[in-house]
Amino acid sequence: MTKKKIVLLDGNSLAYRAFFALPLLTNDSGIHTNAVYGFTMMLQNILADEKPTHILVAWDAGKTTFRHKTFGEYKGGRQKTPPELSEQFPYLRKLLTAYNIPQYELDNYEADDIIGTLSQLSEVDKSEVVVISGDKDLTQLASEHTTVFITRKGMTDIEKYTPLHVMEKYGIEPPQIIDMKGLMGDASDNIPGVPGVGEKTALKLLKEYGSVENVYKAIDKITAKKLKENLVENEQQAYMSKELATIEVNAPITISVENLSYDGPDMEQVADIYQELKFKTLLEKIAPQKAIEPQQAIDVGVLTNPTDEDFTDEMAIHIEMMDENYLTADIIGIGLADDNQVLYMSFAVAKESDAFKKWLQNPDNKKYTSDSKSALASLANQGMAIEGIEFDLLLATYIVNPSTSYTDVASVAREFEYTDVQQDEFVYGKGAKKSIPAQEAVAEHAGRKVQAIWKLRPIIEEKLKANDQFELYEELELPLAKILGKMESTGVKVDRDTLRAIGEELSVKLAKLEADIYDIAGEKFNINSPKQLGVILFDKIGLTPIKKTKTGYSTAADVLEKLESQHEIIGHILNYRQLGKLNSTYIEGLLKEIHEDGKIHTRFQQALTQTGRLSSINPNLQNIPVRLEEGRKIRAAFVPSEPGWYLFAADYSQIELRVLAHMSQDEKLIEAFRADADIHTQTAMDVFGVSTEEVTSDMRRAAKAVNFGIVYGISDYGLSQSLDITRKDAAKFIDTYLASFPGVKQYMDDIVVDAKMKGYVTTLMNRRRYLPEITSSNFNLRSFAERTAMNTPIQGSAADIIKKAMIDMAARIEAEGLQTRMLLQVHDELIFEAPEDEIEKLKLIVPEVMESALALDVPLKVDWAFGLSWYDTK
Known part of the structure; x- marks a missing residue:
């Protein structure tokens, strides 16, 4: 048994x-x-x-x-x-x-x-x-x-x-835990115990006398006057406390x-709950069949010789690829669906089919995709064009709920309780075992995806309309996807020789810094080893450690920055780290990302951030450091792709603060921007109560920090760190600022109240961000949600404005018949390449278009520059 x-x-x-x-x-x-x-x-x-x-x-x-x-x-x-x-x-x-x-x-x-x-x-x-x-x-x-x-x-x-563990830890037997609680009490249960008796005293008494009862039998033996007094006065309370703890x-x-008795779970019921609660990882791990096995049979027609009759004027289309990087992945096949049929054809068949290409390029044929940008870019890489896209599953889902960042049809389908789509890994495998199965399996997989697109479109579009977000989707995000797809396919030219030369220059500087660090330290050691560096700084040189880790002294950047004034070696180490990262991440890293055409083709993530901002990956071109001159120089390797052409850069000036002025309706901010005043100087004048001439560089720096702090979620701690002042002084500064700009203060108060009532905030173009934590009883969670409520409408509106500017610029370039190409979007900046004879035209139309992207109560302002490299545009 x-x-x-x-x-x-x-x-x-x-x-x-x-x-x-x-x-x-x-x-x-x-x-x-x-x-x-x-x-x-x-x-x-x-x-x-x-x-x-x-x-x-x-x-x-x-x-x-x-x-x-x-x-x-x-x-x-x-x-x-x-x-x-x-x-x-x-x-x-x-x-x-x-x-x-x-x-x-x-x-x-x-x-x-x-x-x-x-x-x-x-x-x-x-x-x-x-x-x-x-x-x-x-x-x-x-x-x-x-x-x-x-x-x-x-x-x-x-x-x-x-x-045994109780004895080793407390020196008593488990039943004596009750006596310990009787003497010392338990604040968590509000058991009073004996005042003045803590764990140490209670254990000492129990080791000597054994129990609460025995303590009182031997009360006369206790010599500590105050302890004896407390015990005598609270005898009944001690007995009661022991009773409560028993x-x-x-x-x-x-x-x-x-x-x-236990025989195991009902996996079907468990899977249902995981589905209900959206525990996707647990669902796939514990009940994989529930998570991935399609529930309905599907009949997929495989086309081997497509004709015009196979394609209707309204169909869902899915481009099937095995890898997520659609700019480099091979297209395996094409899925198509409408109310009456689900079709599949291999890409070998599709690219040779005149009927398919004619249907694909006809803008009158409505096409519903899973990811329009992926479809546009992947087909463009194969020399094929697609027109007439009117639905994008991933984008639409992202707008409905930006806290979800799904990248595949299966995840979106399950979000809407549609279970007939498998995830790619269950068809193609993972890692080294990844492979393309028989065409029958691929056809069914692609067919299920495209059928999901067809069936989910009306459901998701209805949600967009109910949220008053269909216009945001149809007029901003969907047309932008086409522009981004074109930008990704176009790519940006990178001069390998220039990049290598910058890398060699960095290597020389790193070698010199390394030698200087060894000379100051008096010995050679691994500068990149926190443990070895800690020994040098804190044991040998004798600097005072600020914090410790499990493996020794912390040598994190924030720690070293606080120690910088104490010893000359710190500045060298910080510089060494910065230059080392530039060399490994942005020289060696970018060289690996250059394609055969001599260009870098970054991918713009359009459905990721909750503010609506674009991000870029493979590689991330929005993150090239510009504070260090050596970082800025990396941009010198980004050049026009045609001889006699230039790069033209245009960026919004203080767009978030202008949006803040518009949304807060603060009179001083609006007046300053309308007068084209230096907003940071103006802020310093208002906060410090001085004239223009009396504003010092430190005052302006402080004003700039608090201006942008408002946009990105101000806190006294954050401001104290950036200005190297006390939290008390930072808090006073923020209070003075808000008193000086009452419209901003009112905006911040109102937006939090509104968010608590609705559960979300919106941008000027009605993009939503849901904030369920804003009513939390947890102070930290609630505070974060409140700061997010204040800054998301500002950052999100700024993101929407530049997206609108990109759409308007693409239209203007086409209308003017220009050869100019839009290459990159980096935060508030747009980068173009253009022939020399179009530069004068760009000087006029780029600011005009960008500044009129959205009408605000303050003017939008755009600065521009051009040159033979990205570096030369600054």
Whole structure:
């Protein structure tokens, strides 16, 4: 007969632990899920590690227990359960039901009492018992057969209490834990104990006398006057506290150990809950068939000789590729679908089909895609054009909920509870095992994707219209995708020789810095090793360490910057690190990214950031450092792709602050921008109460920091760090600023109130960002959400404006019949390449178009420059 292993879980305690261990998470329905997620992860580990034959989760039945009759203030003073946690308890219970794990609660008793009683019943047949809780009260149950697991930090750091461990840690037996609580009390449960007696004193008394009762029998032997006085005055309170701390092991429970047998979860039910809560990773790991197996059969027609009749005037189209980088990936095939058919053709067939190419290029044929930019760029790389795109699944989903950044059809489909699409890895495999299966499998996979696009389009478009976001989607994001696709295919020319020359120059400087550092240190060492560097700085040179890590002294950049004034070696080390990163990331890194055509083809991520800003990858051209001259020089390698051409750069001047002026309607800000004043000087004048002539460079720097701080989420700590002043002075500065610009202060107050009411904020073009944490009882989460509410409309509106400018510029270039090409968007800057004879035209039309992209109550201002490289445009 197999020996029983009984696992008893303290449900409330573990739910609280999970809730506070993880950041506040919500699914798309706004349901908070962090406690359920953390609890689930812990439960999986318990089932895998402990392999219980019997299991139970015990819950507290209510706020009042039999202990309240003894002491009405028992557990008094506890904060109310956060509503974000309360709403998760039904899902926790539902989860446990799906796992076939028994649950039990008993009126007038706590979960501890249920666990205590069951652990005692298990002693009869010497079953192995594991108790799991975050509450150390339960350590009193530790015995020869019962081990108590107490979660410490997070969900995985567990301390295991056996009688031996209790003795080693406290020097007492597990039952004496009750006496310890009787003497010292327990603030978390509001058990008073004896005033003035802490853990150290309680343990000393118990080691000498054994129990609360024995302490009082020997009260005359206690020589410490104040301690004796406290014990005598609070004798009844000590006995009461011991009683309150004692777990009831004879509770009138109506279940037995036999009721707790465990045979495993109902995976179908578990998968349903994971789907409901959008636990996608867990769903695929625990119930992969539920996650990936299509539910409906599909009939896919494979075209080998397409004709005009195969293509209708309204179809979903999907370009099937095995790799996510569509600029370099091979196209495998094409999926097509409408109400009546699902079709597939290999790309070998598609590129030779005149009927398909004619349909593809006809703008009157409406096409619905999964990713329009990917389709445009990948087909352009094959010399094929696509016109008439009217739907983009990924973009539309992103606008509906920007907190999701899905990159494949399967993920979007599951977001809308459409389960008939597999993820690519289940068709093609992963890593070294990645391969293209038989055409039949590819055809079905691509067919399921394109059918999903066809079926989901009306659902998602309806959501866009309900949110008043269809215009944002149709007039901004969708046309922008076409422009970005063209920019990605065009690429930007990079001169390898120039890049290598810059790299050689950096190498010389690095060698010189290395020699100087060794000379100052008096020995050679690995400058890139934090451990070796720490020994040099703090042991040998004797600098005062600021903070420690597990492996020694911290030599992080923020630490070294604070030490820079203390020793000359620090400046050399900081410079060495910066130049080393430039060399490895931006010289060696960029050289690897140059394609056969001599160009870098970055990919713009249009559906990623919650503010609406574009980002760039493979490589990231928006992140080339410009503060160091050596960083700026890297831009000298970016050149026109045609002889006799120039690069032309135009960027918005202080666009976020102009948007702030418009949105806040602050009179001073509006007046300053209309007068074309230096806004930072103007701010310094207002904040410091000085004239223009009296504004110092430090005043202007401080004003600039707080101006941009408002845009990016100001805090006294952040401002104190950037200006190297105290938090008190920074807070005073912010208060003075807000008093000087009352419109800004009112905007900040109003937007937070509005966000709390609606649950989201919007940009000028109605882009939304949802902020479920803005009503959180957790101060840190709520504060972050409030700052986000203040700055997202500003940053998001600025992002929308430059996107609109890109669309307008593309139209103007075409209307003027220019050869000029748009190459890059870097934050608030647009980069073009153009023949020399079009530069004069660009000087006129680029500022005109960009400055009129969106009408604000203050003028938009654009600065421009041109040259033979990107570096020369500054």
